[in-house]
Amino acid sequence: VQLQASGGGLVQAGDSLRLSCEASGGTLGSYSMGWFRQAPGKERKFVAAITRSGDRPSYADSVKGRFTISRDNAKNTVYLQMNTLKPEDTAVYYCAANPQWDYSGSPFRVDFWGQGTQVTVSS
Numbered sequence: 001v002q003l004q005a006s007g008g009g010l011v012q013a014g015d016s017l018r019l020s021c022e023a024s025g026g027t028l029g030s031y032s033m034g035w036f037r038q039a040p041g042k043e044r045k046f047v048a049a050i051t052r053s054g055d056r057p058s059y060a061d062s063v064k065g066r067f068t069i070s071r072d073n074a075k076n077t078v079y080l081q082m083n084t085l086k087p088e089d090t091a092v093y094y095c096a097a098n099p100q101w102d103y104s105g106s107p108f109r110v111d112f113w114g115q116g117t118q119v120t121v122s123s
Contacts, residue, residue: 001026001112005095008117011085015121019080021095021114029073034099035080036107037091037119044094046105048080060105062088085121092116 007019019035034049048069050057057069063082071078078095095114101107 001028001031001097003095003097003112003114005093005114005117008093008119010120010122013086013121013123015085016081016083017085017119019082019093019095019117019119021078021080023076023097027073028071028076028078028097031097031111032099033069033071033078034096034101034107034110035069035078035093036096036099036101037089037093038116039088039091042091043106046099046101046107047093049099050078082119085119087121087123090119090121092118 002024003021005021032051035047036044037047038044046060048059050069054071066084068081094116096110098111100109
């Protein structure tokens with residue numbers, strides 16, 4: 001399975017963006033999916049995840065109430081709607097298939113990674 005992330009860009013604080021991650025070469029519905037992000041000089045960390053059926057989303061505390069993960073298995077695509085963006089949200093965002101992460105949000109097992117899309121939020 002190949003994952004193609006898109007939708008990043010340069011926005012101002014308070015703006016919104018929607019990231020997409022489209023799968024090819026496989027069926028996205030076979031995988032739980034997640035989004036992680038990596039800021040400059042920092043480790044990659046968990047942002048949000050969603051089960052195969054689309055229920056029970058989970059979020060990092062830092063994005064709860066602002067970000068929403070969703071999926072459309074018919075389109076083989078998972079989304080991350082990001083509202084009220086803050087400068088500290090600036091990072092490269094990666095989608096991941098069947099992610100597992102530890103208590104600190106660090107991923108320790110992922111079946112497939114997308115290539116990453118840059119999100120830059122100016123103050």
